[in-house]
Amino acid sequence: MSTELAPEVAKTRRFKFNWVDSFLWFVRVAAIIAITVGIVGSFQNFAAGEGPSAVAWRDLIISSISTGSMYGLIALGYSMVYGVLGFINFAHGEVFMSGTMVGLISATLLFNNGFWESNPIISIIVVLLVAMITSTLVAIVIERVAYRPLRGAPRLIPLITSIGVSFFVQYTFAGLFGVAIRQYPPSPPRLAADLTIFGTTFPISGTRSLVIGVALVSMIGLWYFVTKTKTGSAMRAVAEDKEIAGLMGIDVDKTIVTTFAVGGAMAGVAGLMWALLFRGVDFLTGFLPGIKAFTAAVLGGIGNLPGAMLGGVVLGLFEGVGPLLVLGGLGIPGVSQLKDAVAFAALVLVLIFRPTGLLGERLGSEDRV
Amino acid sequence: MKNKRSLRFLAVLGVFSLVAAACGDGGVEFEAGELGAVTVEAGEDIQIRSLNAISGEVAFLGIPNERAVRMAVDDYGQIHGHDVSVGTGLDDLCSAEGGQQAAQTIVSDDEVVGVIGTSCSGAAEGAMPLISEDGLVMISASNTAPNLTSDLEGTAGSSYFEGYYRTAHNDLFQGQAAANFVYNNLNLTQVALIHDGDPYTNGLTTAFENAFEELGGTIVLHTAVAREQTDMVPVLTEVAAEGPELIFMPIFPAEATFLVQQAGDVEGLENVEWMGADGISVENFMNLPESENMYFSGPDTQFASNTNESTDLSGDQFLADYESEFGEAPSADFWGHAYDATTMLLEAIEEVGVVDGDVLHIDRLALREALTAITGYSGLIGEISCDEFGDCGSSVISIFQHNNLADHQASKANILYTYPES
Numbered sequence: 001m002s003t004e005l006a007p008e009v010a011k012t013r014r015f016k017f018n019w020v021d022s023f024l025w026f027v028r029v030a031a032i033i034a035i036t037v038g039i040v041g042s043f044q045n046f047a048a049g050e051g052p053s054a055v056a057w058r059d060l061i062i063s064s065i066s067t068g069s070m071y072g073l074i075a076l077g078y079s080m081v082y083g084v085l086g087f088i089n090f091a092h093g094e095v096f097m098s099g100t101m102v103g104l105i106s107a108t109l110l111f112n113n114g115f116w117e118s119n120p121i122i123s124i125i126v127v128l129l130v131a132m133i134t135s136t137l138v139a140i141v142i143e144r145v146a147y148r149p150l151r152g153a154p155r156l157i158p159l160i161t162s163i164g165v166s167f168f169v170q171y172t173f174a175g176l177f178g179v180a181i182r183q184y185p186p187s188p189p190r191l192a193a194d195l196t197i198f199g200t201t202f203p204i205s206g207t208r209s210l211v212i213g214v215a216l217v218s219m220i221g222l223w224y225f226v227t228k229t230k231t232g233s234a235m236r237a238v239a240e241d242k243e244i245a246g247l248m249g250i251d252v253d254k255t256i257v258t259t260f261a262v263g264g265a266m267a268g269v270a271g272l273m274w275a276l277l278f279r280g281v282d283f284l285t286g287f288l289p290g291i292k293a294f295t296a297a298v299l300g301g302i303g304n305l306p307g308a309m310l311g312g313v314v315l316g317l318f319e320g321v322g323p324l325l326v327l328g329g330l331g332i333p334g335v336s337q338l339k340d341a342v343a344f345a346a347l348v349l350v351l352i353f354r355p356t357g358l359l360g361e362r363l364g365s366e367d368r369v
Numbered sequence: 370m371k372n373k374r375s376l377r378f379l380a381v382l383g384v385f386s387l388v389a390a391a392c393g394d395g396g397v398e399f400e401a402g403e404l405g406a407v408t409v410e411a412g413e414d415i416q417i418r419s420l421n422a423i424s425g426e427v428a429f430l431g432i433p434n435e436r437a438v439r440m441a442v443d444d445y446g447q448i449h450g451h452d453v454s455v456g457t458g459l460d461d462l463c464s465a466e467g468g469q470q471a472a473q474t475i476v477s478d479d480e481v482v483g484v485i486g487t488s489c490s491g492a493a494e495g496a497m498p499l500i501s502e503d504g505l506v507m508i509s510a511s512n513t514a515p516n517l518t519s520d521l522e523g524t525a526g527s528s529y530f531e532g533y534y535r536t537a538h539n540d541l542f543q544g545q546a547a548a549n550f551v552y553n554n555l556n557l558t559q560v561a562l563i564h565d566g567d568p569y570t571n572g573l574t575t576a577f578e579n580a581f582e583e584l585g586g587t588i589v590l591h592t593a594v595a596r597e598q599t600d601m602v603p604v605l606t607e608v609a610a611e612g613p614e615l616i617f618m619p620i621f622p623a624e625a626t627f628l629v630q631q632a633g634d635v636e637g638l639e640n641v642e643w644m645g646a647d648g649i650s651v652e653n654f655m656n657l658p659e660s661e662n663m664y665f666s667g668p669d670t671q672f673a674s675n676t677n678e679s680t681d682l683s684g685d686q687f688l689a690d691y692e693s694e695f696g697e698a699p700s701a702d703f704w705g706h707a708y709d710a711t712t713m714l715l716e717a718i719e720e721v722g723v724v725d726g727d728v729l730h731i732d733r734l735a736l737r738e739a740l741t742a743i744t745g746y747s748g749l750i751g752e753i754s755c756d757e758f759g760d761c762g763s764s765v766i767s768i769f770q771h772n773n774l775a776d777h778q779a780s781k782a783n784i785l786y787t788y789p790e791s
Contacts, residue, residue, distance in 0.1 A: 052610040055636045063602040063634065179425060180653065181623055205634065278599045280626055282426070288597055320603050328607070334592035336604035337566075 024352060031349050034330070041329030051328060058203065060321055066208040066277060068316015069215035073270035074293030075300065075308035076222060077139075077263030083239045083303040084259045087155045090162040091142055093290015094169035095264050099135035099271030100281045101173055104182055106130040107275065111185035120188035124210075127275065132268030138169065139264025140257055148253070166290075174283040184279040191276075211273045218269050219309050222262065226305060235259055239303075292319075295347050301357030310358055319343035399723045402734035404504030407482050411727030414454035416478070417442075417714060420461050420471050420486025420496065420507075421707075426623050427463040429651050431488040433691075433699035434510050434707040438485045440690060441711035444680040448719045449729050461492035468492030472499035481505065482731050483714045485707060490514035490569040494528045501530035504733040506740060508714055508761075509535040510707035513543065513647075514572035519758035526758070528568070534740050534759040536706040536713070536750060538668055538766060540569070543646065544576025546766035546788030547666045551615055552584040554786055555664075557642065561590040561613035563604070563628070565620045573619040573646060589613050594624050601631045609637035619646030619666075622654040629659035647702055650769075655777050662770060668750070669765040669787060672705045678747040679712040687749060698778075706762070709748030713740065713761070765789070 045051040052060065074096050081089040110116040110123045146165045150158045186192070191206035202209070226232040237245040238255045246252045274289065275281065292315060300311025322342045327335040350358065399406070409415050419438045421431030435458045442453045459471040468487050475481050476499050484500060484507040487493045493512045500507045509517075512535050516526035521541055551557050560581060564570035571593075578588050589611035594604055605628065608616060616638075618625060625645060632638045645654075647667035654660055672684030682690075684705060691699055717739040723730040743761065746753040751763035766788040773779040 050610075052606050053636065056606050056609060059634065059636060060602060060606045063600070067600050067602075179428070181426060181626070183626075183657075278627060279630060280599070280623065282623075284597070288599070320600070323603060324607055334590060334607075336607045337593035337595065339598070339600075339603055340595055 027349075028352060031352075035326050038326035038329035041331065042325050043329075045329065052324065055203075057321075060324070061317070062204050062208055064316045064320025065313055066211040066273070066316075067320060068296075068313035069212055069309070070270050070273040070277065070312070071289065071293045071296045071315055072309040072312020073215055073218060073266045073273070074289055075296040075312045076219075076266045076305060078294050078297040079300075079302055079305055079308040080235075080259050080263045082297070084235065084256060085147070085158070087158045088162065088294065089142075089147075089263075090159070090290070090294075091146075091165040091169060092139075092162075092263065092267060093286035093288075093293070094166050094173075095135050095139045095142070095286075096267040096271050096274070096289060096293075097281070097283065097286030098138045098169060098173065099131035099264075099268035100274050100285060101177055101283070102134040103127045103131035103268075103271055103275060104184060104281055107184050116185050117188055120190050123188075124191075124272070124276075128214075128269065128272045131271040131275075132265045135268030135271060136261045136264040139260040139267070142169075143257060143260040148256075166286075170283050170286070177283065179283060181280045181282040184275040184281065186279070187276060207276050211276055214269060214273065215309075218266060219306075222266065222305065225262065231255070231258055292343070295344065299347055299350055299357055301359040304357070304359050307357055307359035314358065315343055315346070318346040322346060399725055399730045399732075401730070402732045404733035404737075406730050406732045407480060409451050409480070409729040409731070413480075414452045415448055415482060415718060415729070415731070416454055416456060416480045417711075418459055418475050418481055418484045418486070419455050420459045420468070420475070420484050420492075422463040422467075422488035422492070423458055423460050425463060427489060427621060429622075429653070429700040430511060430648075430703065431461065431463075433701050433704045434485075434488055436691065436695060437510070437687075437699075437704040437707035438711045440687070440694070441677075441680065441708045442715070444682055445712055445715045448715060449722050449724050450727075451729055453715060459486070461487040461489060461496065463489040463492055465491050465495030468495030468497075469499065470495075472496035476500065476503040476505070482718060482733075483507065483736065485510065485710050485714065487512060488703075489567070490517060490572065491567045493517055493533070494568055497528065497530040497533050501532045504532070506532045506534065506714070506733075506737055508710040508740070509533075509537060510710045511537045511647075511701070511703035512569070513537050513540040514568040515539055515541045515576060516568060516572060518760045519756070521760070529758055532737055534710075534713075534755060534761055536710045536748070536753065536762050537703060538762040538764040539760050540573045541576050542764045542788065543666055543766050544573055544578075545580045546768065546786070547617060547644065547646070548577050548580035548584055548586070549788060549790075550664070550666070550768045550786040551617070551644070552581060552586050555615065555642065557614040558586045559589050559612065559614045560586060561608045561611060561616045562588060562592070563608070563616060563618040563620065564591075564593050565596055565624055566593050567596070567621075569648065570620050574617065577617055577619075594620070594628070596621075596624065598624060599627050601627045602634060604628075605632055605635040605638060609635050609641075612637070613641060615642040615644055617644045617646075619648055621648050622651060625649045625654055626657060629657065629663075632659070650771075650781070651701055652777065655771055655780065656774070658774065660771055661774050662772060664768055664770050664785075666766055666768045668702050668706070668762075669767040669784075670702050670705070670781065671767075672749045672751075675705075675749050675751055676747060677709060677712055677749050679716050682708075682749070684749050705749035709746075709750055709753060712748070713743060713746060713753065716746075717743070 077092045107127045116123045146161050147158050187207045195202045195204050195206050195209045234250045234255045242252050296311035296315045297308045300307030319339045323335040323338050419435045421434040423431045461468045488511050490512045516528045519525050562574040564574040644664040650665040650667050676683045721735040721739050744754040753761050755761040767784045768786040769784045771780045
């Protein structure tokens with residue numbers, strides 16, 4: 001009986017017309033067509049010698065990847081906290097900002113006594129350490145003061161709290177440092193020049209290669225930490241199920257603090273990258289990168305660490321290269337002003353095609369990093 | 370019949386005048402116009418307000434404006450025996466929302482007669498609907514967007530509201546001045562324009578575009594950056610691809626800083642000339658090594674020997690007073706405009722104020738009319754005459770090249786072009 005009925009059920013389902021689904025299909029098809037036409041148009045322009053030169057495209061891609069890896073490092077913090085506690089820590093952008101702001105003090109000191117120019121690598125390591133320590137401490141304090149008392153409360157409550165914490169940290173820094181934009185010293189000449197390894201010069205500035213390199217190293221370090229160490233296993237266990245992990249003898253509070261600390265340290269690294277790439281910092285510096293990094297985390301699949309990093313780089317490429325490549329190819333002038341619009345439209349499109357993000361989100365009792 | 374009707378008319382008139390006399394406490398007869406009037410009781414202050422960008426990244430513009438307002442009020446002294454109070458300085462946040470919120474505060478206070486503000490054109494767009502509706506006047510020292518007044522040919526701008534005045538120039542002048550300079554003096558014909566979506570920046574790039582194309586030049590790209598945007602490599606790549614000879618970016622310091630700093634990373638911009646406007650001819654931007662040799666257009670600030678006719682203060686004295694009171698030079702170029710805007714308002718209040726014993730009546734409509742009627746008023750910024758859409762500025766634009774990183778005043782005196790050409 002059932003074997004006879006089954007095709008009929010399938011049949012009625014197959015022909016059931018649904019406005020929402022058809023609209024989504026329409027969006028998918030239209031997006032693919034628009035993107036293809038745009039990219040083909042860009043290639044035609046390029047072949048005709050119009051638009052950016054090959055060197056300009058290459059520089060644009062490199063710069064997008066370096067910005068994207070910075071987003072990725074911040075996104076790791078969002079993803080880790082989401083994985084473990086299940087809420088979005090909107091104050092994470094401020095954790096990042098605090099690292100850059102305090103790093104600025106050390107960078108200015110080093111610059112003023114000439115050390116920045118004479119020993120660029122050591123100087124950058126010092127600034128990196130200062131930024132990482134600051135961000136880590138801020139993250140730990142936020143967790144202890146704002147989130148731990150709310151453990152067990154509905155998810156919405158820590159979420160709203162995190163927005164409040166975000167304002168608190170912003171305006172604390174506005175009070176401490178003033179509201180003006182302050183400048184990091186310029187990259188030392190050795191870093192600003194093109195990267196040279198064993199006499200071969202690569203067409204990428206030392207600063208950008210350093211940014212991408214540091215991001216890669218941090219990511220690999222974090223990967224090792226989460227998958228191979230005992231603390232990492234504890235983090236994964238707590239993410240899986242806090243109660244059971246507690247029963248297994250894992251100190252849940254300590255593990256959560258570790259999660260915040262590691263996320264904060266990554267944000268501190270990103271803070272140094274911001275300083276190298278953009279130099280200008282103020283108390284609102286964390287806001288937009290925070291939003292972008294959150295987007296990157298969702299894009300890559302929230303809760304998924306490689307996903308966060310990949311999401312960051314992809315988002316950086318979308319917003320950097322996307323407007324010129326796709327919209328420029330469609331013949332729209334002045335497209336770079338649509339950078340943010342393109343970035344968030346890309347997020348929507350990716351989620352329409354893959355609702356769980358690029359690498360899939362990892363939630364609750366599902367399998368996990 | 371005829372007699373009866375005129376008798377009745379006389380009777381009605383008589384009753385009205387009795388009522389009016391009763392309202393006037395038996396003193397001078399005062400009848401409020403259609404916008405109503407502000408009554409300042411005995412011993413109370415005349416209330417005006419300062420609405421300027423005094424926090425955030427554009428505070429450099431609003432703070433000297435507010436200080437100049439207070440200095441003008443102090444210098445002017447009493448009006449018909451009443452002190453003038455500015456109250457707490459309101460903040461326009463340099464945004465439409467900020468302007469609107471502050472305007473809400475202002476209109477909820479019936480004692481306020483007029484406003485000196487806003488600093489930013491965008492904020493004026495938010496504030497003016499409320500200010501105008503309430504019958505108040507607002508005089509801005511630094512709004513320059515053309516759409517706030519008129520196209521200078523008799524058509525009101527899209528955001529013009531009655532009761533709006535400004536001592537700043539209309540950016541149609543500045544656009545023309547910058548375009549003339551680039552085309553005739555620098556002999557460049559390929560220009561890229563960058564604005565940030567704000568009415569001030571967009572208004573100015575559009576004015577430049579129209580004037581420049583009229584002259585025969587080409588705008589290769591008219592694009593924008595977002596406020597708070599930091600990564601400028603994409604927009605610069607796009608600009609470089611169009612091969613401009615000059616980039617005109619009349620935006621604010623934060624974004625302009627990122628633009629000039631990241632320009633070094635983009636191939637094809639090595640020989641391009643940069644030009645900015647009054648929004649970035651400020652200390653923190655001009656300190657950047659990258660800003661050296663840039664051109665800047667802005668209001669002509671050679672006010673040294675001009676004198677404000679209400680207070681007999683000269684430009685030099687103003688700067689000396691400012692320096693001694695605040696320990697620094699004004700951080701933007703509109704202090705003279707703010708000072709004059711305030712004395713104009715006070716002068717107009719004095720003119721239309723009706724003294725009624727110890728009480729002072731200020732008719733709102735009459736105040737507007739008095740401001741519109743201003744001609745040949747001598748201010749710090751030169752001779753001030755208002756047109757019917759509230760443009761009162763002297764509209765002298767000068768363009769300088771920043772050739773001295775260490776001494777900004779020397780750079781600002783390095784004027785290459787002045788508009789109108791004499």
